[in-house]
Amino acid sequence: MSSPDITLCFLQASRSIRIAWLLEELSLHYSSIFFPRENNTAPADFRSRSGNNLGKAPSLTDGQFVINESGAITEYLIEKYDKDGKLMGGKDEAVRNKVRMFIHAAEGTLMVHCLAITYARWFAPESVQKSGELKELEKGLAVNVGKDLDWLNSELEGKKFLAGDHVTAADTMVLFSIQFIFARDLVGGRKVSEWKNVEKWIKDCEATESWKKAVEKTGHKM
Ligand SMILES: N[C@@H](CCC(=O)N[C@@H](CS)C(=O)NCC(=O)O)C(=O)O
Known part of the structure:
Protein backbone atom coordinates (compact mmCIF):
# COMPACT_ATOMS: atom_id res chain seq x y z
CA MET A 1 0.00 0.00 0.00
CA SER A 2 1.38 3.47 -0.88
CA SER A 3 1.78 5.79 2.10
CA PRO A 4 -1.53 7.48 2.96
CA ASP A 5 -2.18 11.15 2.21
CA ILE A 6 -4.19 12.12 5.28
CA THR A 7 -5.23 15.64 6.28
CA LEU A 8 -7.17 16.47 9.42
CA CYS A 9 -9.14 19.72 9.44
CA PHE A 10 -8.75 20.63 13.07
CA LEU A 11 -11.02 23.12 14.83
CA GLN A 12 -9.71 24.50 18.12
CA ALA A 13 -11.26 23.11 21.31
CA SER A 14 -13.21 20.46 19.46
CA ARG A 15 -13.79 16.76 18.91
CA SER A 16 -10.99 17.00 16.31
CA ILE A 17 -8.56 15.99 19.06
CA ARG A 18 -10.18 12.53 19.13
CA ILE A 19 -8.94 11.93 15.62
CA ALA A 20 -5.47 13.41 16.14
CA TRP A 21 -5.03 11.12 19.14
CA LEU A 22 -6.19 8.09 17.15
CA LEU A 23 -3.86 8.96 14.25
CA GLU A 24 -0.97 9.13 16.72
CA GLU A 25 -1.98 5.78 18.24
CA LEU A 26 -1.96 4.29 14.75
CA SER A 27 1.45 5.93 14.04
CA LEU A 28 0.06 7.36 10.82
CA HIS A 29 1.66 10.30 9.09
CA TYR A 30 -0.86 13.15 8.64
CA SER A 31 -1.10 16.90 8.11
CA SER A 32 -3.23 19.00 10.38
CA ILE A 33 -4.84 22.27 9.28
CA PHE A 34 -5.64 24.42 12.29
CA PHE A 35 -8.79 26.57 12.37
CA PRO A 36 -9.32 28.95 15.31
CA ARG A 37 -12.87 29.48 16.50
CA GLU A 38 -14.72 32.68 15.64
CA ASN A 39 -17.50 33.59 18.08
CA ASN A 40 -17.52 30.00 19.33
CA THR A 41 -18.12 28.55 15.86
CA ALA A 42 -16.03 27.26 12.98
CA PRO A 43 -14.70 30.06 10.74
CA ALA A 44 -16.30 30.59 7.33
CA ASP A 45 -13.45 28.96 5.38
CA PHE A 46 -13.69 25.73 7.41
CA ARG A 47 -16.62 24.55 5.29
CA SER A 48 -14.92 25.11 1.94
CA ARG A 49 -11.49 23.85 2.97
CA SER A 50 -12.67 20.79 4.88
CA GLY A 51 -15.24 19.55 2.39
CA ASN A 52 -17.71 19.15 5.27
CA ASN A 53 -20.85 20.85 4.00
CA LEU A 54 -22.32 21.06 7.47
CA GLY A 55 -19.27 23.03 8.58
CA LYS A 56 -18.57 20.76 11.57
CA ALA A 57 -15.28 19.44 12.85
CA PRO A 58 -13.54 17.09 12.66
CA SER A 59 -13.20 16.42 8.96
CA LEU A 60 -10.61 14.12 7.46
CA THR A 61 -9.42 13.62 3.92
CA ASP A 62 -7.57 10.52 2.88
CA GLY A 63 -6.69 10.63 -0.81
CA GLN A 64 -10.00 10.78 -2.69
CA PHE A 65 -12.16 10.38 0.44
CA VAL A 66 -13.61 13.06 2.71
CA ILE A 67 -14.91 11.59 5.96
CA ASN A 68 -16.98 13.47 8.56
CA GLU A 69 -18.32 12.57 12.01
CA SER A 70 -15.69 11.65 14.59
CA GLY A 71 -17.19 8.18 15.15
CA ALA A 72 -17.27 7.43 11.43
CA ILE A 73 -13.71 8.73 10.97
CA THR A 74 -12.63 6.49 13.84
CA GLU A 75 -14.25 3.42 12.28
CA TYR A 76 -12.80 4.29 8.86
CA LEU A 77 -9.23 4.66 10.15
CA ILE A 78 -9.41 1.46 12.17
CA GLU A 79 -10.92 -0.55 9.32
CA LYS A 80 -8.29 0.67 6.91
CA TYR A 81 -5.11 0.97 8.94
CA ASP A 82 -5.43 -1.04 12.17
CA LYS A 83 -4.89 -4.42 10.59
CA ASP A 84 -4.35 -6.32 13.87
CA GLY A 85 -7.39 -4.64 15.44
CA LYS A 86 -5.48 -3.29 18.47
CA LEU A 87 -7.46 -0.04 18.67
N1 LIG B 1 -21.31 14.41 15.80
C1 LIG B 1 -20.29 15.24 15.22
C2 LIG B 1 -20.31 16.59 15.90
C3 LIG B 1 -19.48 17.61 15.17
C4 LIG B 1 -19.54 18.97 15.88
O1 LIG B 1 -20.61 19.45 16.30
N2 LIG B 1 -18.38 19.63 15.98
C5 LIG B 1 -18.28 20.92 16.64
C6 LIG B 1 -16.97 21.01 17.40
S1 LIG B 1 -16.76 19.88 18.68
C7 LIG B 1 -18.22 22.02 15.61
O2 LIG B 1 -17.77 21.82 14.51
N3 LIG B 1 -18.62 23.24 16.02
C8 LIG B 1 -18.42 24.40 15.24
C9 LIG B 1 -19.68 24.98 14.68
O3 LIG B 1 -20.76 24.46 14.96
O4 LIG B 1 -19.55 25.99 13.96
C10 LIG B 1 -18.93 14.53 15.35
O5 LIG B 1 -18.80 13.68 16.25
O6 LIG B 1 -18.02 14.78 14.55
Missing part, protein backbone atom coordinates in the same frame (compact mmCIF):
# COMPACT_ATOMS: atom_id res chain seq x y z
CA MET A 88 -10.70 -2.06 18.53
CA GLY A 89 -9.58 -4.11 21.53
CA GLY A 90 -7.87 -7.09 19.84
CA LYS A 91 -9.38 -10.48 19.14
CA ASP A 92 -11.66 -10.93 22.17
CA GLU A 93 -15.21 -10.37 20.94
CA ALA A 94 -16.51 -9.17 24.31
CA VAL A 95 -13.82 -6.47 24.42
CA ARG A 96 -14.51 -5.45 20.83
CA ASN A 97 -18.20 -5.13 21.63
CA LYS A 98 -17.36 -2.90 24.55
CA VAL A 99 -15.08 -0.67 22.46
CA ARG A 100 -17.79 -0.34 19.81
CA MET A 101 -20.32 0.61 22.47
CA PHE A 102 -18.04 3.36 23.81
CA ILE A 103 -17.33 4.72 20.31
CA HIS A 104 -21.07 5.29 19.96
CA ALA A 105 -21.74 6.31 23.57
CA ALA A 106 -19.20 9.15 23.24
CA GLU A 107 -21.58 10.99 20.91
CA GLY A 108 -24.90 9.21 21.30
CA THR A 109 -25.07 9.35 25.09
CA LEU A 110 -22.37 11.49 26.70
CA MET A 111 -22.40 14.44 24.31
CA VAL A 112 -26.18 14.36 23.95
CA HIS A 113 -26.61 14.79 27.70
CA CYS A 114 -24.02 17.48 28.29
CA LEU A 115 -24.80 19.45 25.13
CA ALA A 116 -28.40 19.80 26.26
CA ILE A 117 -27.02 22.04 29.01
CA THR A 118 -24.66 23.91 26.68
CA TYR A 119 -27.51 24.66 24.28
CA ALA A 120 -29.82 25.73 27.10
CA ARG A 121 -27.14 28.23 28.18
CA TRP A 122 -26.60 29.49 24.64
CA PHE A 123 -30.19 29.76 23.54
CA ALA A 124 -32.39 30.41 26.58
CA PRO A 125 -34.06 33.82 26.24
CA GLU A 126 -32.64 36.52 28.49
CA SER A 127 -35.77 36.50 30.64
CA VAL A 128 -35.18 32.79 31.45
CA GLN A 129 -31.48 33.40 32.16
CA LYS A 130 -32.28 36.25 34.54
CA SER A 131 -35.18 34.60 36.34
CA GLY A 132 -33.13 31.73 37.73
CA GLU A 133 -35.19 29.25 35.67
CA LEU A 134 -32.09 28.36 33.68
CA LYS A 135 -30.33 27.20 36.85
CA GLU A 136 -33.34 24.99 37.65
CA LEU A 137 -33.33 23.58 34.13
CA GLU A 138 -29.56 22.91 34.31
CA LYS A 139 -30.01 21.11 37.60
CA GLY A 140 -32.53 18.75 36.00
CA LEU A 141 -30.41 18.19 32.91
CA ALA A 142 -27.25 17.57 34.95
CA VAL A 143 -28.80 14.45 36.50
CA ASN A 144 -28.20 12.50 33.29
CA VAL A 145 -24.61 13.72 33.08
CA GLY A 146 -24.00 12.60 36.67
CA LYS A 147 -25.42 9.16 35.89
CA ASP A 148 -23.16 8.88 32.84
CA LEU A 149 -20.15 9.61 35.04
CA ASP A 150 -21.28 7.01 37.59
CA TRP A 151 -21.51 4.49 34.78
CA LEU A 152 -18.07 5.35 33.39
CA ASN A 153 -16.59 5.21 36.87
CA SER A 154 -17.95 1.69 37.35
CA GLU A 155 -16.72 0.61 33.90
CA LEU A 156 -13.22 1.75 34.87
CA GLU A 157 -13.09 -0.27 38.09
CA GLY A 158 -9.85 -2.28 38.06
CA LYS A 159 -8.86 -1.01 34.60
CA LYS A 160 -6.33 1.55 33.41
CA PHE A 161 -8.17 2.32 30.17
CA LEU A 162 -11.76 1.72 29.13
CA ALA A 163 -11.11 -1.63 27.50
CA GLY A 164 -8.21 -2.82 29.64
CA ASP A 165 -4.53 -2.03 29.93
CA HIS A 166 -3.96 -0.17 26.68
CA VAL A 167 -5.57 2.70 24.78
CA THR A 168 -8.35 1.77 22.35
CA ALA A 169 -10.81 3.76 20.27
CA ALA A 170 -13.07 3.72 23.34
CA ASP A 171 -10.62 6.10 25.05
CA THR A 172 -9.83 8.20 21.97
CA MET A 173 -13.58 8.84 21.51
CA VAL A 174 -14.79 9.20 25.11
CA LEU A 175 -12.01 11.36 26.58
CA PHE A 176 -13.12 14.56 24.82
CA SER A 177 -16.70 14.11 26.04
CA ILE A 178 -15.54 13.87 29.63
CA GLN A 179 -13.02 16.71 29.41
CA PHE A 180 -15.78 18.84 27.90
CA ILE A 181 -18.13 18.14 30.83
CA PHE A 182 -15.63 19.36 33.41
CA ALA A 183 -14.11 22.18 31.34
CA ARG A 184 -17.58 23.67 30.81
CA ASP A 185 -18.98 22.81 34.27
CA LEU A 186 -21.82 20.68 32.92
CA VAL A 187 -22.55 18.46 35.90
CA GLY A 188 -24.18 20.84 38.34
CA GLY A 189 -20.96 22.22 39.84
CA ARG A 190 -19.75 18.75 40.88
CA LYS A 191 -16.02 18.09 40.61
CA VAL A 192 -14.20 15.23 38.88
CA SER A 193 -12.74 14.14 42.25
CA GLU A 194 -16.19 12.65 43.02
CA TRP A 195 -15.46 10.00 40.37
CA LYS A 196 -12.04 8.65 41.39
CA ASN A 197 -11.66 6.14 38.56
CA VAL A 198 -12.63 8.73 35.97
CA GLU A 199 -10.20 11.25 37.47
CA LYS A 200 -7.32 8.76 37.31
CA TRP A 201 -8.26 7.63 33.80
CA ILE A 202 -8.19 11.24 32.49
CA LYS A 203 -4.68 11.63 33.91
CA ASP A 204 -3.55 8.29 32.46
CA CYS A 205 -4.91 9.20 29.02
CA GLU A 206 -3.28 12.63 29.10
CA ALA A 207 0.04 11.03 30.15
CA THR A 208 0.28 8.84 27.02
CA GLU A 209 2.91 9.84 24.48
CA SER A 210 0.30 9.65 21.72
CA TRP A 211 -2.01 12.15 23.46
CA LYS A 212 0.88 14.54 24.13
CA LYS A 213 2.01 14.35 20.49
CA ALA A 214 -1.55 14.97 19.26
CA VAL A 215 -1.87 18.07 21.44
CA GLU A 216 1.54 19.36 20.40
CA LYS A 217 0.95 18.78 16.70
CA THR A 218 -2.56 20.26 16.55
CA GLY A 219 -2.35 23.08 19.12
CA HIS A 220 -5.43 21.72 20.92
CA LYS A 221 -6.65 23.61 23.99
CA MET A 222 -9.99 23.26 25.78
Whole structure:
Protein backbone atom coordinates (compact mmCIF):
# COMPACT_ATOMS: atom_id res chain seq x y z
CA MET A 1 0.00 0.00 0.00
CA SER A 2 1.38 3.47 -0.88
CA SER A 3 1.78 5.79 2.10
CA PRO A 4 -1.53 7.48 2.96
CA ASP A 5 -2.18 11.15 2.21
CA ILE A 6 -4.19 12.12 5.28
CA THR A 7 -5.23 15.64 6.28
CA LEU A 8 -7.17 16.47 9.42
CA CYS A 9 -9.14 19.72 9.44
CA PHE A 10 -8.75 20.63 13.07
CA LEU A 11 -11.02 23.12 14.83
CA GLN A 12 -9.71 24.50 18.12
CA ALA A 13 -11.26 23.11 21.31
CA SER A 14 -13.21 20.46 19.46
CA ARG A 15 -13.79 16.76 18.91
CA SER A 16 -10.99 17.00 16.31
CA ILE A 17 -8.56 15.99 19.06
CA ARG A 18 -10.18 12.53 19.13
CA ILE A 19 -8.94 11.93 15.62
CA ALA A 20 -5.47 13.41 16.14
CA TRP A 21 -5.03 11.12 19.14
CA LEU A 22 -6.19 8.09 17.15
CA LEU A 23 -3.86 8.96 14.25
CA GLU A 24 -0.97 9.13 16.72
CA GLU A 25 -1.98 5.78 18.24
CA LEU A 26 -1.96 4.29 14.75
CA SER A 27 1.45 5.93 14.04
CA LEU A 28 0.06 7.36 10.82
CA HIS A 29 1.66 10.30 9.09
CA TYR A 30 -0.86 13.15 8.64
CA SER A 31 -1.10 16.90 8.11
CA SER A 32 -3.23 19.00 10.38
CA ILE A 33 -4.84 22.27 9.28
CA PHE A 34 -5.64 24.42 12.29
CA PHE A 35 -8.79 26.57 12.37
CA PRO A 36 -9.32 28.95 15.31
CA ARG A 37 -12.87 29.48 16.50
CA GLU A 38 -14.72 32.68 15.64
CA ASN A 39 -17.50 33.59 18.08
CA ASN A 40 -17.52 30.00 19.33
CA THR A 41 -18.12 28.55 15.86
CA ALA A 42 -16.03 27.26 12.98
CA PRO A 43 -14.70 30.06 10.74
CA ALA A 44 -16.30 30.59 7.33
CA ASP A 45 -13.45 28.96 5.38
CA PHE A 46 -13.69 25.73 7.41
CA ARG A 47 -16.62 24.55 5.29
CA SER A 48 -14.92 25.11 1.94
CA ARG A 49 -11.49 23.85 2.97
CA SER A 50 -12.67 20.79 4.88
CA GLY A 51 -15.24 19.55 2.39
CA ASN A 52 -17.71 19.15 5.27
CA ASN A 53 -20.85 20.85 4.00
CA LEU A 54 -22.32 21.06 7.47
CA GLY A 55 -19.27 23.03 8.58
CA LYS A 56 -18.57 20.76 11.57
CA ALA A 57 -15.28 19.44 12.85
CA PRO A 58 -13.54 17.09 12.66
CA SER A 59 -13.20 16.42 8.96
CA LEU A 60 -10.61 14.12 7.46
CA THR A 61 -9.42 13.62 3.92
CA ASP A 62 -7.57 10.52 2.88
CA GLY A 63 -6.69 10.63 -0.81
CA GLN A 64 -10.00 10.78 -2.69
CA PHE A 65 -12.16 10.38 0.44
CA VAL A 66 -13.61 13.06 2.71
CA ILE A 67 -14.91 11.59 5.96
CA ASN A 68 -16.98 13.47 8.56
CA GLU A 69 -18.32 12.57 12.01
CA SER A 70 -15.69 11.65 14.59
CA GLY A 71 -17.19 8.18 15.15
CA ALA A 72 -17.27 7.43 11.43
CA ILE A 73 -13.71 8.73 10.97
CA THR A 74 -12.63 6.49 13.84
CA GLU A 75 -14.25 3.42 12.28
CA TYR A 76 -12.80 4.29 8.86
CA LEU A 77 -9.23 4.66 10.15
CA ILE A 78 -9.41 1.46 12.17
CA GLU A 79 -10.92 -0.55 9.32
CA LYS A 80 -8.29 0.67 6.91
CA TYR A 81 -5.11 0.97 8.94
CA ASP A 82 -5.43 -1.04 12.17
CA LYS A 83 -4.89 -4.42 10.59
CA ASP A 84 -4.35 -6.32 13.87
CA GLY A 85 -7.39 -4.64 15.44
CA LYS A 86 -5.48 -3.29 18.47
CA LEU A 87 -7.46 -0.04 18.67
CA MET A 88 -10.70 -2.06 18.53
CA GLY A 89 -9.58 -4.11 21.53
CA GLY A 90 -7.87 -7.09 19.84
CA LYS A 91 -9.38 -10.48 19.14
CA ASP A 92 -11.66 -10.93 22.17
CA GLU A 93 -15.21 -10.37 20.94
CA ALA A 94 -16.51 -9.17 24.31
CA VAL A 95 -13.82 -6.47 24.42
CA ARG A 96 -14.51 -5.45 20.83
CA ASN A 97 -18.20 -5.13 21.63
CA LYS A 98 -17.36 -2.90 24.55
CA VAL A 99 -15.08 -0.67 22.46
CA ARG A 100 -17.79 -0.34 19.81
CA MET A 101 -20.32 0.61 22.47
CA PHE A 102 -18.04 3.36 23.81
CA ILE A 103 -17.33 4.72 20.31
CA HIS A 104 -21.07 5.29 19.96
CA ALA A 105 -21.74 6.31 23.57
CA ALA A 106 -19.20 9.15 23.24
CA GLU A 107 -21.58 10.99 20.91
CA GLY A 108 -24.90 9.21 21.30
CA THR A 109 -25.07 9.35 25.09
CA LEU A 110 -22.37 11.49 26.70
CA MET A 111 -22.40 14.44 24.31
CA VAL A 112 -26.18 14.36 23.95
CA HIS A 113 -26.61 14.79 27.70
CA CYS A 114 -24.02 17.48 28.29
CA LEU A 115 -24.80 19.45 25.13
CA ALA A 116 -28.40 19.80 26.26
CA ILE A 117 -27.02 22.04 29.01
CA THR A 118 -24.66 23.91 26.68
CA TYR A 119 -27.51 24.66 24.28
CA ALA A 120 -29.82 25.73 27.10
CA ARG A 121 -27.14 28.23 28.18
CA TRP A 122 -26.60 29.49 24.64
CA PHE A 123 -30.19 29.76 23.54
CA ALA A 124 -32.39 30.41 26.58
CA PRO A 125 -34.06 33.82 26.24
CA GLU A 126 -32.64 36.52 28.49
CA SER A 127 -35.77 36.50 30.64
CA VAL A 128 -35.18 32.79 31.45
CA GLN A 129 -31.48 33.40 32.16
CA LYS A 130 -32.28 36.25 34.54
CA SER A 131 -35.18 34.60 36.34
CA GLY A 132 -33.13 31.73 37.73
CA GLU A 133 -35.19 29.25 35.67
CA LEU A 134 -32.09 28.36 33.68
CA LYS A 135 -30.33 27.20 36.85
CA GLU A 136 -33.34 24.99 37.65
CA LEU A 137 -33.33 23.58 34.13
CA GLU A 138 -29.56 22.91 34.31
CA LYS A 139 -30.01 21.11 37.60
CA GLY A 140 -32.53 18.75 36.00
CA LEU A 141 -30.41 18.19 32.91
CA ALA A 142 -27.25 17.57 34.95
CA VAL A 143 -28.80 14.45 36.50
CA ASN A 144 -28.20 12.50 33.29
CA VAL A 145 -24.61 13.72 33.08
CA GLY A 146 -24.00 12.60 36.67
CA LYS A 147 -25.42 9.16 35.89
CA ASP A 148 -23.16 8.88 32.84
CA LEU A 149 -20.15 9.61 35.04
CA ASP A 150 -21.28 7.01 37.59
CA TRP A 151 -21.51 4.49 34.78
CA LEU A 152 -18.07 5.35 33.39
CA ASN A 153 -16.59 5.21 36.87
CA SER A 154 -17.95 1.69 37.35
CA GLU A 155 -16.72 0.61 33.90
CA LEU A 156 -13.22 1.75 34.87
CA GLU A 157 -13.09 -0.27 38.09
CA GLY A 158 -9.85 -2.28 38.06
CA LYS A 159 -8.86 -1.01 34.60
CA LYS A 160 -6.33 1.55 33.41
CA PHE A 161 -8.17 2.32 30.17
CA LEU A 162 -11.76 1.72 29.13
CA ALA A 163 -11.11 -1.63 27.50
CA GLY A 164 -8.21 -2.82 29.64
CA ASP A 165 -4.53 -2.03 29.93
CA HIS A 166 -3.96 -0.17 26.68
CA VAL A 167 -5.57 2.70 24.78
CA THR A 168 -8.35 1.77 22.35
CA ALA A 169 -10.81 3.76 20.27
CA ALA A 170 -13.07 3.72 23.34
CA ASP A 171 -10.62 6.10 25.05
CA THR A 172 -9.83 8.20 21.97
CA MET A 173 -13.58 8.84 21.51
CA VAL A 174 -14.79 9.20 25.11
CA LEU A 175 -12.01 11.36 26.58
CA PHE A 176 -13.12 14.56 24.82
CA SER A 177 -16.70 14.11 26.04
CA ILE A 178 -15.54 13.87 29.63
CA GLN A 179 -13.02 16.71 29.41
CA PHE A 180 -15.78 18.84 27.90
CA ILE A 181 -18.13 18.14 30.83
CA PHE A 182 -15.63 19.36 33.41
CA ALA A 183 -14.11 22.18 31.34
CA ARG A 184 -17.58 23.67 30.81
CA ASP A 185 -18.98 22.81 34.27
CA LEU A 186 -21.82 20.68 32.92
CA VAL A 187 -22.55 18.46 35.90
CA GLY A 188 -24.18 20.84 38.34
CA GLY A 189 -20.96 22.22 39.84
CA ARG A 190 -19.75 18.75 40.88
CA LYS A 191 -16.02 18.09 40.61
CA VAL A 192 -14.20 15.23 38.88
CA SER A 193 -12.74 14.14 42.25
CA GLU A 194 -16.19 12.65 43.02
CA TRP A 195 -15.46 10.00 40.37
CA LYS A 196 -12.04 8.65 41.39
CA ASN A 197 -11.66 6.14 38.56
CA VAL A 198 -12.63 8.73 35.97
CA GLU A 199 -10.20 11.25 37.47
CA LYS A 200 -7.32 8.76 37.31
CA TRP A 201 -8.26 7.63 33.80
CA ILE A 202 -8.19 11.24 32.49
CA LYS A 203 -4.68 11.63 33.91
CA ASP A 204 -3.55 8.29 32.46
CA CYS A 205 -4.91 9.20 29.02
CA GLU A 206 -3.28 12.63 29.10
CA ALA A 207 0.04 11.03 30.15
CA THR A 208 0.28 8.84 27.02
CA GLU A 209 2.91 9.84 24.48
CA SER A 210 0.30 9.65 21.72
CA TRP A 211 -2.01 12.15 23.46
CA LYS A 212 0.88 14.54 24.13
CA LYS A 213 2.01 14.35 20.49
CA ALA A 214 -1.55 14.97 19.26
CA VAL A 215 -1.87 18.07 21.44
CA GLU A 216 1.54 19.36 20.40
CA LYS A 217 0.95 18.78 16.70
CA THR A 218 -2.56 20.26 16.55
CA GLY A 219 -2.35 23.08 19.12
CA HIS A 220 -5.43 21.72 20.92
CA LYS A 221 -6.65 23.61 23.99
CA MET A 222 -9.99 23.26 25.78
N1 LIG B 1 -21.31 14.41 15.80
C1 LIG B 1 -20.29 15.24 15.22
C2 LIG B 1 -20.31 16.59 15.90
C3 LIG B 1 -19.48 17.61 15.17
C4 LIG B 1 -19.54 18.97 15.88
O1 LIG B 1 -20.61 19.45 16.30
N2 LIG B 1 -18.38 19.63 15.98
C5 LIG B 1 -18.28 20.92 16.64
C6 LIG B 1 -16.97 21.01 17.40
S1 LIG B 1 -16.76 19.88 18.68
C7 LIG B 1 -18.22 22.02 15.61
O2 LIG B 1 -17.77 21.82 14.51
N3 LIG B 1 -18.62 23.24 16.02
C8 LIG B 1 -18.42 24.40 15.24
C9 LIG B 1 -19.68 24.98 14.68
O3 LIG B 1 -20.76 24.46 14.96
O4 LIG B 1 -19.55 25.99 13.96
C10 LIG B 1 -18.93 14.53 15.35
O5 LIG B 1 -18.80 13.68 16.25
O6 LIG B 1 -18.02 14.78 14.55
